[in-house]
Amino acid sequence: MDQKDRNLLGALLQNSRQPYSLLAKKSGISREAIFYRVNKLRETTIRSFFARINLSKMGYRIFECFIQLKNVSADREHEFLALLDAHPFVSGTSLVSGRWNAIFDVMARDEAHVKEIVQDIMAGMESKIKSFMVVGNVVEQSFFSSKYWGEPSDDQTK
Numbered sequence: 001m002d003q004k005d006r007n008l009l010g011a012l013l014q015n016s017r018q019p020y021s022l023l024a025k026k027s028g029i030s031r032e033a034i035f036y037r038v039n040k041l042r043e044t045t046i047r048s049f050f051a052r053i054n055l056s057k058m059g060y061r062i063f064e065c066f067i068q069l070k071n072v073s074a075d076r077e078h079e080f081l082a083l084l085d086a087h088p089f090v091s092g093t094s095l096v097s098g099r100w101n102a103i104f105d106v107m108a109r110d111e112a113h114v115k116e117i118v119q120d121i122m123a124g125m126e127s128k129i130k131s132f133m134v135v136g137n138v139v140e141q142s143f144f145s146s147k148y149w150g151e152p153s154d155d156q157t158k
Contacts, residue, residue, distance in 0.1 A: 001045070004029065008037055009045070016049040060107045062091065063114045063134050066100040070130035077101055080125070089117045106134075 004027065011023055020038070024031040038046075055062065069077065077095060084093045084104050093104040108114035114134060122129060 005037060005041060005045075008034070009041065012038075012046070012049075055107060059109055061110070063106045063108055063136065065104050065106055065118065066133045066135070067102050067104075068099060068130040068132070069101045069128050072101070072128055076128070080128075084121065087117070087121060090121075 007027060008023065011018065011026060020031050020034045024034045027034065069080065072080070081093050081095055081102060084090045084102065089107050091105045091107050093102060095102055106114055106117050108117055118132070118134060122132070
């Protein structure tokens, strides 16, 4: 992967629906070369294209949740993570090291709704949970940092 591929990935991360002709104009390489590079990246690097949804327009906010489990084996940690992944209001999960065993995002309308969701997740697990923390409102999430794939130009952010 060369710098042109990295720049192309950065542009696609900003807007994956850009026409190849616009990507070619911005990058200074031909439309055919863009087509070839995107197809190669789809074979090796790009898993899928998806929409980034503004949850606030749908009446939701993101709350970051941290959980510390007690006396739980690695297998049980993975089972718990699968339970979180299956929950309709959990949007992202990670097992971590340190004080917390898992971090996950909850989409909720407000604090009362996040409390209901957390109670639903914790139901039947109370004896396995040492501590739990919900952190307010995450303002914006970004899946990939532009520092790895190049900064978007002013043209790419429009």
